[in-house]
Structures are given as C-alpha cells and as structure tokens.
Amino acid sequence: AQSVTQPDIHITVSEGASLELRCNYSYGATPYLFWYVQSPGQGLQLLLKYFSGDTLVQGIKGFEAEFKRSQSSFNLRKPSVHWSDAAEYFCAVGPSLSGNTPLVFGKGTRLSVIA
C-alpha cells in the first residue's frame, strides 16, 4: 500500500532563510505527488503537483519541489521564507492516472517562522 512519510514534525526557520521540507513516499508505480498547505483553522490549499515530465516543479507563493525517483522523495523548497509561510505543510500521493483518486497524506510538518 502506498504511504507518505514526513520525517520532520516541526521546523523553525528565521524569516529570509531558506527552507526544505522533506517527503518520502512508498508506491510501486509512478506516483502522482502533491504538496498542500494548511493555515490554522483553514482547509488545504494546493501549492504544487507532479505528474510527469520535468522533475523540478514550480508552485505558488515561490515554492518548488523536486521529484527524485531514486530516493523516493519529493522535497519542498523555498529560497527565502516569509512570516506568512508559517503553517502546516502536507505531502500527498495519488496512486492513479487520475487526480481524482483518493490522496494519501503524510502527517504534516508544522513550520514556524521567527524574526
């Protein structure tokens, strides 16, 4: 069965510093991968997604993620973090050609941003 691991429960970075959130997946075929962000008390907002092609994917709010098949990873990065990026970040895998199949989520990484 497919699974997603986000090794870091909580990360704190200084405003302006770079960020990398880790995501490892377990799935037998080509995965369809997503990063979502959740602000306190809010639903999930899609940051970016990977289906095929270029392994470096650009998303909203200056985020990018790189798919590395050899490492089964899909890490999220941002070169310079803003205080408004403080939120919970979820990596998810979709196990089928269609994005409509159920998503399997990691447990999330909470990002805190300090001045």
Add this chain to the structure above:
Amino acid sequence: DAGVTQSPTHLIKTRGQQVTLRCSPKSGHDTVSWYQQALGQGPQFIFQYYEEEERQRGNFPDRFSGHQFPNYSSELNVNALLLGDSALYLCASSLLQLLHDTQYFGPGTRLTVL
C-alpha cells in the same frame, strides 16, 4: 467563482448522536471526496461520490455514510457518534473526466464529540 464551501463551520455533539455535514463543490466540478483529519494528523480518505453513487471508500465503518445530490453537492452523515469521531472533516471537489485534475478542498467542519 465560488470555491468549495462547507457547513456548518463548527459543530458540537454528544456521544451516540447523529450528525450531517454539507459540502458544495467548486463550480463545474462533479466529484466530491470526504476526508477526516484528526488533531495532529494528515487527512484520511472516507469516501468519494460521483453521479450520486459512492465510487470509492476508505477504511471507515458503516456509521459513516454519504449522499450526493443532482446538483453535485454532498452530505456526510455519521451515526452513533464516538469521542474518536472528533476531527476536522474536509470536503474536496474535482472533475472526474479531466485527467490529472486536482482536488480542491473546502475550509472544513470542526466536529467535537463530548
């Protein structure tokens, strides 16, 4: 263009009661999926509805049931509530026939069972 909407925002129930949560999909979408997000966890898939039928189901008991209406809106019903049903319930909508479509999430309904 309205996104996914859910009602109510918050709900408090007692053990043994029944609850109904509602979801209106994003305009143009025909598929609705429901997820349960317990505190400190990622969302877990409950079920998905398309053409008023349950299309897929996750590992949830029969106490969890749903419905989809002709206008694509959906309801999630939970019977015989348990304390462990306390969670944020998220609705996501998408367009089934669109390859690589994305699921768009609503703000969720926070259910507290006392």
